[in-house]
Amino acid sequence: xxxxxxxxxxxxxxxxxxxxxxxxxxxxxxxxxxxxxxxxxxxxxxxxxxxxxxxxxxxxxxxxxxxxxxxxxxxxxxxxxxxxxxxxxxxxxxxxxxxxxxxxxxxxxxxxxxxxxxxxxxxxxxxx
Numbered sequence: 001x002x003x004x005x006x007x008x009x010x011x012x013x014x015x016x017x018x019x020x021x022x023x024x025x026x027x028x029x030x031x032x033x034x035x036x037x038x039x040x041x042x043x044x045x046x047x048x049x050x051x052x053x054x055x056x057x058x059x060x061x062x063x064x065x066x067x068x069x070x071x072x073x074x075x076x077x078x079x080x081x082x083x084x085x086x087x088x089x090x091x092x093x094x095x096x097x098x099x100x101x102x103x104x105x106x107x108x109x110x111x112x113x114x115x116x117x118x119x120x121x122x123x124x125x126x127x128x
């Protein structure tokens with residue numbers, strides 16, 4: 001694993017940006033002053049997460065995919081809900097692909113530059 005600068009300048013509150021890093025698309029989200037970095041596509045059907053909703057609750061920060069409403073913990077990537085939508089067929093769609101956590105990347109901000117820790121070339125994370 002190594003740190004890679006992915007964005008120079010600030011990511012404003014609520015702003016989202018998809019960046020390419022080592023042949024990966026990484027989604028950056030600024031939610032309530034914290035920058036999160038994750039794979040840019042939902043593990044369920046590989047649809048884009050840029051328009052996903054982000055909400056802070058008593059359980060923590062949750063990202064919910066707009067397509068089939070799969071929900072993930074933004075701290076750990078753990079699945080909170082797997083494809084519950086649309087009603088009646090959501091669970092059937094969820095069965096098309098096994099439940100899988102969202103890949104989350106560590107982030108640090110240094111002098112308005114955003115850095116993400118990414119596996120080195122030729123190495124993958126445990127979930128890939």
